[in-house]
Amino acid sequence: MERPYSIQQLSREFDLTPRALRFYEDKGLIAPARRGTTRLYSDRDRTRLRLALRGKRLGFSLEECREIIDLYDPGQPGGARQLLRLCDKIREHRAQLLQKLRDLEATLGTMGDVEARCLAELLKIDLNVRKLSQ
Amino acid sequence: MERPYSIQQLSREFDLTPRALRFYEDKGLIAPARRGTTRLYSDRDRTRLRLALRGKRLGFSLEECREIIDLYDPGQPGGARQLLRLCDKIREHRAQLLQKLRDLEATLGTMGDVEARCLAELLKIDLNVRKLSQ
């Protein structure tokens, strides 16, 4: 372990409170080492945390984030049965992600339309103002 | 108003409970008409509901969903000041959406890698099985 992070360092870096980090630990998202009772966060913890926050931004619950991260971060390769289950989980989560992608594209599309109409309105107003001030 | 929907119809269509629909109404996401005390949902309500659920899937809170939907669904064009504020809101929400898009692409990417490794492992196992059964 290169240079472990304190809870304060990590919470500042990710703009979280120490309370949140402890909560994530409680939910199994991270598992920092200890020196006495004090938590020491490794780069692995830091990575898992990054992935967790990414999942959160996409609307996954902490529980779902843990599932997804555990897919990325497997202890042992495991037997064929495990691997098949893993593939299933991946397909399941990918389906959700693709749905989100469609939602995202639709939302961005509509948003573009609204902005265009908005700018057109502003242009009309601007033209009127110019006309009056001539 | 063509053919208004009952609360049951709408809740079945979107796989929600009537309670959820009433909750969304309370939060200002929809505003169904009434016949007496009974709610009558219009196509506009239905559309707003679709947009709300889309927003939810992307991890927005109901409050944020309401904001976004109200952008799409403006009463009057409004004056220049309103329109500029609208453009600002759009840019703000778009920034969030683009962040989500980056998160989504990163997650899908990693997920593809994991699946590839998983399939490679399965292939190795399969080859071993074939070798032993010869």
Add this chain to the structure above:
DNA sequence: ACTATAGTTGACGTATACGTCAATCGAGGA
């Protein structure tokens, strides 16, 4: 007129994701 079948309004309960506060602990510096 009577009943069954939605629909309505509270009111309280619950899961998730933390915030906040108090009490305590533990290592380092004057």
Add this chain to the structure above:
DNA sequence: TCCTCGATTGACGTATACGTCAACTATAGT
């Protein structure tokens, strides 16, 4: 050794997003 500063563990509180139940009500059919 004392004190302080950061960290820790409960324990309780809070916001969001509903679920659940009870008590009515309204309306349609017989």
